[in-house]
Amino acid sequence: MTMGFVAARPSGAVSTARVSHPTYAVPAYLTPVSIPKATSEHYERAYFLMNDLATAALNVAQVQGASYADVRVVERTTEGISVKNGNVDGIASGTARGFNVRVLVNGAWGFAASAIMTTQEAERVAAQAVRIARASGMAAGTPARLSPLAPQRGTYTTPIQIDPFQVPLDDKIRLLLDADAAMRSVAGIAVATGNMEYAREQKLFMSTEGSAVTQTLYDCGAAIVAVAVDAQSGEMQQRSYPNSFGRQAGTAGYEFVTAMHLAENAPRIAEEAVKLLTAKQLEPGVRTIILDGPQVAIQVHESCGHPIELDRVLGMEAGFVGKSFLTTDKLGHYMYGSEHVNIVADATTPLALGSFGWDDEGVPAQSTNIVSNGLFTGYLMSRDTAPLLGLSSNGCVRADGWNRLPMIRMPNVSLQPGTWKLDDLIADTADGLYLCTNRSWSIDNLRLNFQFATEVGWEIKDGKLGAMVKNPTYTGITPEFWRSCDAVCDRDHWVVWGTPNCGKGEPMQAMRTGHGAAPARFRDVRTGVGALK
Amino acid sequence: MQLNERDIRALCQQILSYSQADQTEVLFLGNQSALTRFAVNHIHQNVADEDAQVSIRCVVGKRVGVVNTNALDEATLRATVARASEIARRQPENPEWRSLPGPAPLSHAPAFSEATAAYTPEARAQAVQTIIKLAKDKGFEAAGAFETNVQHIAVANSLGVWAYEPRTEAECHAVVMADDNGSGYTQRMGTDASTFDVEAMAREAVETADRSRNPIELEIGEYETVLDTYAVAEMIQNLAFMGLNAQAQREGHGPFVGRLGQPVAAPAITLANDPLNPLTMAASFDFEGQPIQRTTLIDHGTAKAVISDSFNALLEDQPNTGNALPAPNTWGPLALNLALAAGDQSLAELIKGVERGIYVTRFHYTNPVHPVKAIFTGMTRDGTFLIEHGEVTRPVKSFRFVQGIFEALRDVRGIGREQRLAKDYVPVLAPALHVGAWSFTGVQREVQ
Numbered sequence: 016m017t018m019g020f021v022a023a024r025p026s027g028a029v030s031t032a033r034v035s036h037p038t039y040a041v042p043a044y045l046t047p048v049s050i051p052k053a054t055s056e057h058y059e060r061a062y063f064l065m066n067d068l069a070t071a072a073l074n075v076a077q078v079q080g081a082s083y084a085d086v087r088v089v090e091r092t093t094e095g096i097s098v099k100n101g102n103v104d105g106i107a108s109g110t111a112r113g114f115n116v117r118v119l120v121n122g123a124w125g126f127a128a129s130a131i132m133t134t135q136e137a138e139r140v141a142a143q144a145v146r147i148a149r150a151s152g153m154a155a156g157t158p159a160r161l162s163p164l165a166p167q168r169g170t171y172t173t174p175i176q177i178d179p180f181q182v183p184l185d186d187k188i189r190l191l192l193d194a195d196a197a198m199r200s201v202a203g204i205a206v207a208t209g210n211m212e213y214a215r216e217q218k219l220f221m222s223t224e225g226s227a228v229t230q231t232l233y234d235c236g237a238a239i240v241a242v243a244v245d246a247q248s249g250e251m252q253q254r255s256y257p258n259s260f261g262r263q264a265g266t267a268g269y270e271f272v273t274a275m276h277l278a279e280n281a282p283r284i285a286e287e288a289v290k291l292l293t294a295k296q297l298e299p300g301v302r303t304i305i306l307d308g309p310q311v312a313i314q315v316h317e318s319c320g321h322p323i324e325l326d327r328v329l330g331m332e333a334g335f336v337g338k339s340f341l342t343t344d345k346l347g348h349y350m351y352g353s354e355h356v357n358i359v360a361d362a363t364t365p366l367a368l369g370s371f372g373w374d375d376e377g378v379p380a381q382s383t384n385i386v387s388n389g390l391f392t393g394y395l396m397s398r399d400t401a402p403l404l405g406l407s408s409n410g411c412v413r414a415d416g417w418n419r420l421p422m423i424r425m426p427n428v429s430l431q432p433g434t435w436k437l438d439d440l441i442a443d444t445a446d447g448l449y450l451c452t453n454r455s456w457s458i459d460n461l462r463l464n465f466q467f468a469t470e471v472g473w474e475i476k477d478g479k480l481g482a483m484v485k486n487p488t489y490t491g492i493t494p495e496f497w498r499s500c501d502a503v504c505d506r507d508h509w510v511v512w513g514t515p516n517c518g519k520g521e522p523m524q525a526m527r528t529g530h531g532a533a534p535a536r537f538r539d540v541r542t543g544v545g546a547l548k
Numbered sequence: 549m550q551l552n553e554r555d556i557r558a559l560c561q562q563i564l565s566y567s568q569a570d571q572t573e574v575l576f577l578g579n580q581s582a583l584t585r586f587a588v589n590h591i592h593q594n595v596a597d598e599d600a601q602v603s604i605r606c607v608v609g610k611r612v613g614v615v616n617t618n619a620l621d622e623a624t625l626r627a628t629v630a631r632a633s634e635i636a637r638r639q640p641e642n643p644e645w646r647s648l649p650g651p652a653p654l655s656h657a658p659a660f661s662e663a664t665a666a667y668t669p670e671a672r673a674q675a676v677q678t679i680i681k682l683a684k685d686k687g688f689e690a691a692g693a694f695e696t697n698v699q700h701i702a703v704a705n706s707l708g709v710w711a712y713e714p715r716t717e718a719e720c721h722a723v724v725m726a727d728d729n730g731s732g733y734t735q736r737m738g739t740d741a742s743t744f745d746v747e748a749m750a751r752e753a754v755e756t757a758d759r760s761r762n763p764i765e766l767e768i769g770e771y772e773t774v775l776d777t778y779a780v781a782e783m784i785q786n787l788a789f790m791g792l793n794a795q796a797q798r799e800g801h802g803p804f805v806g807r808l809g810q811p812v813a814a815p816a817i818t819l820a821n822d823p824l825n826p827l828t829m830a831a832s833f834d835f836e837g838q839p840i841q842r843t844t845l846i847d848h849g850t851a852k853a854v855i856s857d858s859f860n861a862l863l864e865d866q867p868n869t870g871n872a873l874p875a876p877n878t879w880g881p882l883a884l885n886l887a888l889a890a891g892d893q894s895l896a897e898l899i900k901g902v903e904r905g906i907y908v909t910r911f912h913y914t915n916p917v918h919p920v921k922a923i924f925t926g927m928t929r930d931g932t933f934l935i936e937h938g939e940v941t942r943p944v945k946s947f948r949f950v951q952g953i954f955e956a957l958r959d960v961r962g963i964g965r966e967q968r969l970a971k972d973y974v975p976v977l978a979p980a981l982h983v984g985a986w987s988f989t990g991v992q993r994e995v996q
Contacts, residue, residue: 097878102642105876106635109616113599128597130618147594150669154677156590184638192640206799208878244800251801251920331587334691334723336913337929340994418597457913457948459927464948464992466925468917486918490948494995521585521693522595545917545925545950545989 069221071134072116075141081118085222088114089417095212098191113417116141120148122158128418161398162407166225171372173233175268179213197281198241203289205244211237226377236264237272243288252291254284258309264513265366297484299543303447312512312530318493320428322462325394337460351391352497358386362426367529368513375421378410415524429531433503442478449473466490489542504533551578551700560704566629569606571648573705580698584672587691606632610641646862651708657832661740664716667696675746682750692722703837711837724753732756733930756931763943772905773986780978781970782911790919794860795880803922807851813957818889819846828885840870857881887977891963898962898982900938907933922953948990959984
């Protein structure tokens with residue numbers, strides 16, 4: 016059995032934990048990168064236009080009373096290809112561009128955005144943002160304060176080897192159709208699908224504090240899914256590769272997709288989907304479980320990544336998805352997990368989907384220790400939340416496109432590798448389950464009570480993988496679960512998994528986050544809850 | 549930006565004239581959106597944006613390309629049309645493709661409200677102030693959002709389709725927290741923001757918050773349950789997401805697979821997609837400019853029909869119910885005007901019918917566990933109570949549940965007469981339900 020995406024991992028996907036930057040010195044890797052020749056003329060024209068817009072907006076905002084203002088001018092081009100059962104199911108390409116102005120007036124925030132790229136419109140939108148901020152003042156809280164930030168200048172471009180937009184469309188379609196055919200070569204597959212998506216985002220950030228940074232960010236990803244159906248029993252089972260719900264993605268070029276070897280892995284997942292139809296149902300019980308990397312990644316995302324968002328902790332999301340059990344009194348004092356649990360938030364991890372040069376408040380990308388040997392040590396912060404704890408922003412603010420408010424978002428929140436080889440970990444497990452690839456997730460409004468389902472599970476008996484089980488679920492309470500972690504696999508098994516569709520905020524924003532993870536073992540976990548009949 | 553039918557139609561016709569493809573479609577979406585968000589008893593996020601974008605679908609033989617842009621200058625639009633055609637030409641033919649849809653007569657939908665279109669940031673702030681004041685008066689904390697949107701949607705295609713409709717949407721919700729364990733909820737949505745009685749909304753959330761303090765931890769297990777409107781709407785939304793459509797049906801992974809024509813719910817249950825019902829977010833046409841038909845999905849307990857779009861309808865030679873999403877759509881058609889028929893009981897009467905059970909205000913973070921078996925999981929939130937001898941007696945800690953939707957619908961023992969439009973991701977008009985058994989599998993619990 017091939018272990019997920021490990022075998023196909025692009026080289027260099029592994030990062031080491033870094034110590035947080037105590038000051039906002041610009042890291043060496045943020046030195047200017049030359050703009051690719053093919054787009055430089057277009058880009059330079061666009062840059063001057065963006066610069067004029069931003070300057071006009073900042074001037075009007077200040078004249079009308081803003082104590083602070085910033086502008087983001089963004090152009091994002093996305094292309095997506097979907098195939099199904101041997102046919103092209105959809106190909107779409109799109110460009111969305113526009114700008115937004117965020118202002119602070121008497122300590123209250125206002126925000127407005129427009130897609131009309133003229134200086135007159137920039138001035139109108141800046142004035143609108145000021146009016147909105149004054150309306151916010153009608154129900155004002157404690158005036159917002161921003162943590163200090165030295166003026167930022169520079170350019171950052173995602174390092175890529177192959178520009179996915181330059182790869183002929185036919186080649187990209189063929190790659191997916193080959194994987195599709197390989198899945199359908201297995202008898203019993205009712206639906207085979209594949210998808211690929213890649214994007215280029217160019218953006219300028221300018222503020223009244225003198226920052227002006229430009230970034231060109233690329234992301235690229237793909238996945239395949241095989242669905243098997245038994246019409247008579249009403250059973251449906253699926254297997255996905257490299258992961259489920261969207262695709263495996265990174266800040267990378269087309270080389271990231273070819274390294275997945277989709278067609279080579281397609282027959283395996285198709286066979287597993289068909290076998291699942293007749294696999295035995297997992298019965299309820301308390302068991303030892305080993306989660307594969309993709310499932311550890313979503314477990315980290317939901318039960319660590321979201322509860323460490325300081326805006327959520329402070330109640331800013333209480334009207335929507337909720338708050339967090341990781342209240343500020345717990346910082347530096349609370350055992351989140353066992354000694355084997357080390358979690359880092361790092362926006363500089365190479366190839367990871369949540370990597371960038373600066374966040375959308377102009378704070379440089381950096382790394383923060385979140386959980387150190389089980390102890391809860393850090394939050395994801397913005398410039399207006401960090402001062403409430405006497406801290407400075409650690410650069411975790413991003414916006415989903417030109418018309419959305421920047422807010423605290425996970426960069427790459429990763430469980431650091433441990434020391435085990437997966438084969439040794441299985442051999443060390445007398446009685447348990449090996450659970451792979453997420454199928455369903457749910458967590459409560461404090462991020463405590465969770466339930467996950469995976470696509471497939473295997474029994475572990477006397478240190479060996481045994482029978483396949485279908486519809487596996489497990490449930491727990493976040494700190495109890497992480498405190499029960501007694502082993503994490505090592506760097507050879509560690510991959511940064513991309514989550515291209517993390518939802519937060521109102522209006523809802525979808526963000527790209529990354530999660531480094533290796534298989535990990537947890538003891539005494541409730542499994543098979545609500546066993547399906 | 550001032551948008552009107554004449555200018556939008558001229559823009560769409562201009563784009564169609566640039567195309568050399570066999571068939572071409574333009575979907576125009578112009579939005580003016582504003583949202584005031586509040587938390588910890590103050591406005592902390594307050595946003596507005598304006599956008600107009602076109603999505604151009606070109607068909608060459610049996611090949612389809614889609615490109616969208618929000619840069620509406622002539623050079624960009626010509627390039628966008630050319631790119632959509634190029635994408636179509638550079639792919640293999642899809643033998644399942646038939647055609648873009650042709651024109652069909654449209655009804656008028658009550659989709660637009662001048663009052664919503666004229667709503668100001670000051671008016672939203674004033675409404676928020678009211679909610680915050682009522683929470684503060686009790687020493688409670690309020691969080692939520694008030695959103696007003698104007699959308700101009702138009703579809704034109706080379707087969708003669710022309711559809712245009714201005715629509716408005718307003719939504720306001722709040723969570724009021726008495727303390728770490730006691731909270732309440734309120735939500736209203738509709739086309740007309742001026743109809744929201746925010747004082748009544750605030751009272752609803754404050755009263756539930758007050759009553760839900762100091763919850764007891766109840767044993768997990770199956771309980772007779774009264775689901776209030778918010779919870780029922782979210783359950784029905786899950787059913788829609790599992791795939792009540794022709795595509796999921798054909799591919800064998802939707803909840804009606806093997807169930808069409810079969811009883812799936814109690815005889816009193818009727819679920820329809822009801823686009824002209826003024827209590828839903830009314831709309832006359834879908835994202836292909838096709839009339840949205842009233843479609844009864846569950847008719848007096850029997851699984852009756854699934855919804856479709858032009859691709860699925862033409863492929864299966866069935867009538868199009870008009871539930872297309874914007875192309876390309878790999879999810880399949882989606883019902884955006886779902887309405888579960890009302891019953892004849894008040895909420896108090898539904899509760900009165902329960903000897904010992906649970907009352908659920910709303911769900912939280914629900915997700916399908918098995919789409920064919922129609923099983924979903926989630927938490928209860930913002931007011932979960934014990935019912936004893938026909939009365940709500942004590943608050944209980946939020947539960948996790950894992951529940952088959954059809955199992956619950958088959959055992960419906962009472963239906964509320966008041967319907968409410970509630971939205972998690974898609975709006976659903978729903979009454980409260982009394983169900984015979986609901987499977988609670990876990991409890992929210994803090995760990996020191």
